[in-house]
Amino acid sequence: MPASAQPSTPTQPAFNRALHYGAGLLLCLSASALYGHRIDMRPLWWDEGFSIYVARLAPLELLRTLAADVHPPAYFLLLSGWVKLTGAAPFSVRSLSLLTSVVTVALLYAAGRRINGHAGAVITAALSIVSPYVLYYARETRMYSLGILLTAASLYAFLRLTARPAASRWWWLLYVGGSALGLSTHYAFAILPAAQIATIVALRRAALRQWLLAGGAAAILFAPWLIFARSQLLSLQSARLGGASQLQIGWPALGAIQPLITGYIPGSLPTVPVATALFIAIVLTGVVALQNRQRILAVVLGLCICGALALILLVRYTPGEAVARGTRLGFTALPGLCLLAATGLQRLLRLERWVGMAALVALSATLLPATLAPFSQPADVNEDYRPLVQQVQLLANPDDAVLAPYVWQQGYFASYAPGPLKFYGGAETPDSGPASAAAILAAHQRLWVLNYRADVHAPEVPLNVWLNHNAALVFEHWFGNTQLALFVRAEPAPDHWPAQALLEQNISVEYSPPPASIRPGAVLYLNLRWRTDGRVDGFDRVFVHLGIADAPPAAQSDHELADGFTPISKWPLQHAAIDRHALLLPANLTPGQYLLMAGVYDSQTNVRAQVLAPSGCASTTTVASAA
Template identity: 30%
Template sequence: MRPDECNVTGKALTPDAAQRIQRLAVLARELWLIPILLLATVVRVYGSTASAIWCDEGSSLLMSQYSPSLIWLHSAHDVHPPLYFLLLHTWIDVFGNGIFSIRFMSVLTGLGTVALGVWLVSLIATRRAAVLAGVLLAMLPIAVRYSQEVRMYSLMGFWLLGATIALVYWVKNPARHRYLVIYALLMTASFYTHYFTALCVLSHWTYLLMIRGEKNRLIARPAWWLANSAIVLMYTPWIPGLIDLMQHTEQLKAGGDVGWIPPVTGYSLPSTIWQFLNLTDGLELNRAIYFSLPVALALIAGVVCRRDQGPHKLHVLLVIYTFLPLIVVFLVSWAMPLLVERYLMFSALGLPLIMAIVIDHLERHSRYTAMAALALLLLVELGGLKTNYQTDDEQFDKLVSYVNEHYVANDRIVVSDLFWYFGYRYYNTTGALPLLYTPPQANGASGRPGDYGFGTLVNGDAEKIYLDSLEQLGTSTSRVWLVSSSEPPDDFAPIPGNWTNVSTRNVGDTQVRLYTVHAPSQARLAHTKGEQGTKQID
């Protein structure tokens, strides 16, 4: 009889009691995870409400206001699948749409991702490596950044790390098909969250192909093919919408929803690595320092793969998960630009896990070298967190608040672009529905958004909110607020002659102007008074 099967009196414990004690002992050994999760919570909650809601977040909020059936419909016309918006819809119903609440949903999935990262490393390396992975992942700037945003990237990382853990369990225990059931469910959830999930699928298949020489030949097992077939089957309801979206790529480009990503250069790949770890492109650094980080990481990845003597090559899996999506997107982007760091945030989660394994190995041979490597990496991450927390005092919410405070009944509010429109809708408390300025294009074509991309969120209210010319407001409106970028050229030029500017307020890179609208006779009188005032000043 083992000691843990006896109580203090020496009597034998029941099997249930012994099992409970064993569980408590396991939990007691894992208490070190609590401070790591507290650290992750602090760095994600701190500053989470400091920045104003921006265009993409505003579009998430507007999408979530629809019923689940309409979310499905509009998301099919958007460039992202519906799951995140459906979850946000439910979250807001329960917790409200305050800025802390709506961003805390991403904070929670970010915390879950940290726990999953620790779990993954504990499966493929030592406990010490798992602790290091937790600390480094808790402070990973790209993960913190998108754990503070009302978008789907943090959720996607959570699904895909979870799916990778399920894959590891199955690789270790191929007869346990329940792991593949969990894998299929998590991968399907991720596919319903973001299309770049396909890159993680590519990573997993590549890994299994690389170990195909093993005696088990896991990639050839029917269970693996059935699991992936189940993913396809569960995703089938969404495939018609995806095909329809792909057929309207040109319309999406015309609306600016795709095609806005800049072309890649030779600097794009190392700059993305810097974005992951420091939230800057690194181009302002000395060239030797700029290239040293990505080159060092590439060498480290190679060493990790080469030294992986495990029967399942699970360190190789982690390296493939981390680097293959980045390399594939970089190469594809030479033909069709797709390289945006937030789309690849899920793969960036692997960087601190790899470094934790390397630092743990270094510590066995040279403690000082390991400590220096850890300190250097933490320094880079701290610099990224500092960048993340830096926000301007003059942000878009201040502009909307100014209008809210000075608005009077029957004022009209006109926003020049969808980029500002979604955020304005979130902060607007006047009760008035803001109008969207949609002047004809230079070639005479309509300037209104199409039915795909962001346009799907507002086209249903076209007759209520679209304003093709300022003259359409007529003289029944006495005051008009014009909201636009403060940079030239003026999005609203030319201003009607019977409008008089009475105030202008610049907030950051945006501007709001208040105009009074006169009837033609009043306009001439106002113009005359204006000239007389000018003469008196002269």
């Protein structure tokens, strides 16, 4: 082969670039695998449900909703477009946070390389990947992963611009755009540009004009939202943020720092205190090392971390609310913590390799259990709406309505089971509940009610009283902290009651015969009218059973008289009591003739009141084929 045809040997710079990009790509793929592993394992929680609900609103309604809430709109607008592309399933909505977190890893890899070379890039990216805090928000449908990404982007642009003041205008555009988007993602992002401007004032005053212009441009881009939501911002500041005199220090400060390093661990891992102390020591080592080489960067990272911690500690927490709950506001500290920790580890490796290796091994051994803990954490069954949604899917009709007092409940349904059900918001005040329910049942035959930590039988709630008088309870079941109840619109009581039975203790019941035929899966409605002229002893509940003699009931409705609002213990009755019952027939009920029986019984002994007349009182109905 001629010499001219010999392949040329790759140059060292080309090889280094390939190694650089290959390592970065491998780290990003590793982050994707870790963040995406069983990403839909954990059930959605309130804030995620709210995010999904808002993202499905029309743009103008979305902005109006957020103007009355505590967050600016950038993330929700992005999520709205993402939902249109991918759907609202848990994996789909959480994958947006996964994507932004992977891009954060890439940005921190690039920033680490400019500060500490190739080894520093790998360490910085690896620390961000295994950070329990980053992992938590990479798997949650909230704006904090986007906030971390925009913080990293702004810091990287700041790094390029301070290293080379005559840098390309594209870096200025990245800085201005990233800052404006960051402010439009979360108000806590303001800590970062404030720290950057303060650093320029202290160390680069000659370049202050450029930075003020850039900051002003970002503020102008953010200003329309400030004007739109100004009243909400003022009330938020007065309601949630205290003054400097209320700044919490000591153990509360440690409680704010620890989740930034080890995440939100539900139980106490013995390695958490060690990992926290070791990480802080390494970060402080990084501050000292960076101060000697790139003082301006060390100062801005330090100010950003301190500002984030101060914000967490300035929040007014309600009684019983842990300071760690506010750690989400410290997302601007994460990129700085990773960069400083990587710098500290490299400093230790250069001073004494064995010391650096020991620190790296110790940090990995104590931090990784916190990183892996969420994958083995059992789901909170009390807050898991998946079984509840499945139950509604099984029993609901397409024209049913759902009364969801909280919008996050609507977000859950939109994610777990999007469908034709019509959702209505809950009453803002107890007195407006009956009016809302009346309007809903005027348009729908059946109403599902989602009671979070509330009971439909509570007589002190006006909505419950109204439902008792105007609807019949078909189904109720507790799913953790939420009671699911199905009501059907009440049918008017007849003017004349064609059938009557007399029970012991002079109890009489009047009723209308059931329909001659009904299909499986339908609701069998029955009005009863009870009378008595004396005190009733030993019986406290009413039953209505549909079944075959000497066999368990195929469908039943057992509860206190008038659903507990007129208990038998309060008899004798001055007037006849209307008692509404609705039986939900199983969808697989075998066709045939069934007995419909009603009476009263003692819930302690299951002894029923004896029927005196007519003998063997019961009505019959035929369950027809579902076809």
